[in-house]
Amino acid sequence: MAPGDSGSAQKEALAVTLPVRPRRRLADYLQQEHVLGYLLLLPAFLWLAGLVAYPFGMAISYCLSNIVVGREQDAKFIGLDNFISLLNNELFIQTVKNSLTFTFCAVTLKAVFGLLLALLLNKDLQFKRLIRGCVLLPWVMPVALSALGWKWMYDSLYSVITWTLNRFVLLIGLPPLEINWLGQPKLAMASVIAVNTWIGLPFFAITLLAGLQGIPEELYEAAEVDGATPWHKFFLVTLPMLRPVLAIVILFSTIFTFADFNIVYILTQGGPMNYTHLFATLANMLAFQTLDLGRGAAVSLFMFPLLMLLVFFILRVARREY
């Protein structure tokens, strides 16, 4: 091969490789973990910024102003006046009490029954998969649909719960019960808590079941060798090993339960006498029925510092090592 030929061949080779070079550079660039990492985070970041951070920022600006729907141009910055006015409002104070009662009772019930259900599902049962599928149904169904079903079950005329109870009551010769599930303050609160528990139970059960299946069998064997009873095994092995999962599930559930809207809105509209109003139903009433966006946003954000404290506390518990 002539030298000249070799030079032209090199040029040709260069010409062929030139267009490829930027690709290789990009590939090299993407090989760097810090670049690729941020790039992969970007869609999620944009999603969160658009759908969470932006509305959150808007809500903050609303709650610090006297904005009214349709009269946005007249809105003025009023500092913390909305919050001060809420703290002097009997309905809001009642709502805070209701929300705390509702959340505490519902999350406690979900945690206790969810754990029991998870322990049961962890056993070798017949039709295990079918049972697990059925357990998930309340969680999978649209909440509004479930709430409508429960409304019918609590109905003063057609309540299947009252009807069933009365079958037993009549058997022992007592007069039939007339239970006003949604008309008495304490019973109405218990009723909405029961519905929330029913809907949220599968979330606890299935997540805790996953946690249970991650506990090494050797720990139970070692405990048995040490003469541990089933109670000992539960309190000294199962519960400590489940603690991180349990803490996270309780955290998520607390946030969901605090923000619940559908159940109360469909079942009681906050009644009777405001004894079931929650933050979300009150915020809806203020923002959409009286168009007071400022105070509606203030009600929604009132729970934010409380939830932040809770997040901080629960995450600390979850990370604690014994």
Added chain:
Amino acid sequence: MATTKRPKAPHGSTTGMTRRRFLATTGAAAGAAGMGWLAGRKPPAYAQTRELTALAMSLFAPPGDARFGELVQEFGKQAGCTARFDTIAVVQVPPKLAAEATQQAGHDIVNVWEAYGYLHRENLEPLDDVMEPINSKFKVFAGPKECFQIDGHWKAAPWYWLAFPQNVYERHWRDAKLEFPKTWAELHAAGKVLKKNGHPIGIQISHSTDANAFWQACLWCYGGKVFEADSKTVAINSPKTKEFLDFAVALYNDCMTPEVLSWDDAGNNRFILSGKGSWTLNPPSIYLTAARAKLPIAKELNHLPCLGGPAGRHNTTYNHGLGLWKFSKNKELAKEFLKFFYAEGKFDSWVTAAGGFCMSPLEKFADNDVWKKDPKLAMLPGEGPFIHSSGWPGKPTQYVAAFDAQFVLPDMIAKVIAGDTPQKAIEWAEATTVKIVKETR
């Protein structure tokens, strides 16, 4: 350079055209079309499309919605535009209106009722040019006029109002050999007997819009009121309210069962349709539902004129109107539609289709045959002179909206039932209402 022969397209294939020929042909066609458009100085068809959109709550009488939809379509064809009529559940309308007002975008024509006309008054286009001729020609009743004439302007075109007559299950009254009541006191006396017979009477004392409406009617009959005529001065703490409250609690204790404390708006409908209840207040939807479903109970249901009290006969209503957003891009088109709709042959055809559920706010159409054909509906148009909007003798303002949204009136009654003294409950209602006036923007 060796050339490769392009393979021939199979016979009959459209791919026989070369790329160059295809580009030349389509380019020429596009150019010609573009030149044609420029020469005609008309925008292409897609840019001319106008769309009129209307939004309303779903009626409890679905054929009424269907007829309104047909009229919207008919207008669309006539005006050379596309037209759409959307209906949503009543509870979804307030947030939808709020969202559209905030975004300054949405439907052109929207269904507003009672205080929502007032609440959105600054975003609603004055309809004086549409409504004045209609008012002169067909005469709008006083109630709807008071509701939608805000600050001297028509902020919505009155569409219909709802009558809330007494709904009775006649057989229970016959069995008890009772006469139908004309006053609240007569109802109380009859209700005692009916309850003993296992057929109590019932109206909501709960967080439901019906509870707000019905009890306010009773309050007016006893001479009480929530606001003075200025719509701002709180007037609920009065001896008349005390008299009303004593009566309401006695009516509950003697004639009703505790289930009324948990009812939603449909609770009294179920109560009557179950055959248990003997009396309630409601629009004629209970009867119409039963008649439409051909239930035997329909024969036993009937309607009676509203009750009276020491201060006369008063009844509640919901005035519904059609508002036009100020930010609508089709204001003139929407106004044309309203003129088209409020005409003989159109408006009355819609009233007929609604089966007597929707009362005409226009005197001209108030004696529609739909109420003459069915004797059980015949009394409904006669309710017109007795109806008032919530907040009467004031107007349904933002304070009234907040008062109703907080269910102050039913809660005041519920508090006494739960054990508070009437005076304490009235003072609570007064303090709450004063706070509403102070804080509502």
